[in-house]
Amino acid sequence: MMKTETSTAPAPAAFEPRITAFVCNWCTYAGADLAGTSRLQYASNMRIIKLPCTGRIDPLFVLKAFENGADAVLVSGCHPGDCHYTSGNYHARRRWTLFRKLLALTGIGDDRLFFSWVSAAEGQKFADLVNDVTAKVRKAGPFCAVHPGRRAS
Amino acid sequence: MKALREAAEKLLREKRVSLVIGYEDRKGRPAFFAAKPEDCGRLAYDASCRQNLAAYLGKPEIRARLPVAVVAPPAVLRSIVVLTAESQLPPGQVLALAVDGDSFLGTFDAAGVAELLRAKYSTLAPEPALLERVQGLLQKSPAERAAFWEAEFSKCTRCYACRAACPGCYCSRCIVEKNAPQWISTAALGHGNYTWSVMRAFHQSGRCTLCGACEAACPQGLPLMLLNAVLDREALEEFGSRPGYDPEAKPLIGSWSADDDHSYMR
Known part of the structure; x- marks a missing residue:
């Protein structure tokens, strides 16, 4: 059958990364809010999950995100010294330093797992960060091929 | 004797x-x-x-x-x-x-x-052969590393012998047994096996003495010491942590220093 001009079959969609962001309530979430109220345009690939503090982000959350379809994970919170709870981000930092090496050994490297400090005043930094992370993950491609941490679909 | x-x-x-x-x-x-x-x-x-x-x-x-x-x-x-x-x-x-x-x-x-x-025994160090295996794995591509662990973790039967063998695993209620919400699937399948082994190793970071009991206990022969060794090396290099020498030591995770490295943070 000849293909007509009016075919409604959708074109194969380009890869759109799904990125899960775990952010703290007081700095990065407020930074993201500022990016929004400042009408900054940035990639729409990030799904933000707000938590009280980066210290609340259990490494299990990251594994759960990858398990359920995230192509990348971003963890972001207050700059050192700025934590609303004085030391939550310091606790988190030490945890991530170790955990990222463990994940790297199992094949989840720097192109899938991102960390940042974004303050409530850094709306522009947040927008740039999202764009940059999205571009990197787009380049890295979908996280699905064969990984033991992924839920079989 | x-x-x-x-x-x-x-x-x-x-x-x-x-x-x-x-x-x-x-x-x-x-x-x-x-x-x-x-x-x-x-x-x-x-x-x-x-x-x-x-x-x-x-x-x-x-x-x-x-x-x-x-x-x-x-x-x-x-x-x-x-x-x-x-x-x-x-x-x-x-x-x-x-x-x-x-x-x-x-x-x-x-x-x-x-x-x-x-x-x-102040100079006890991990076996060089173990560190070589870690290094060898890290030199592979992420996809190859994932394939390696896919093959290994697929053998896991979730008997939790690794947990039973470990002196560090003394929680009366383990995270894997919590089911509301269930954080780690208990089916002996891909992602649950992965999450279990990764979290088991992570919970030992800064506490593991590399005794090798978990790997020795594993009936499926999973290379669990690779996970422990990479954490041990990182804890030593980043924080100078050598668990099992100071009975007054603060837990590595659970304490912090303002000088901790964060060069990987953007």
């Missing part, structure tokens, strides 16, 4: 302990619990003893029989120090019958164990 048996017998005869936890003189060197002085003739130790007997110190059955003595090669001595630092051992209730290779080093209390380790 003879010196070990005599020392154990002496402790029981003098009623300084009510139980000696050791290895039995038969094939496979299973754990042996000597409650009477005359049992001590069945104790043995050699390099084939890979179980970490400090894992028993958290069990309620053993707790009910304190004070006890444990046959302990260097890695187990370190486990005793870790448990002391984590306030898991009632003071003065655990003695170590220190052994190394063919030699019996003596009977030590908690303070003595720390002293012995500092004096004689």
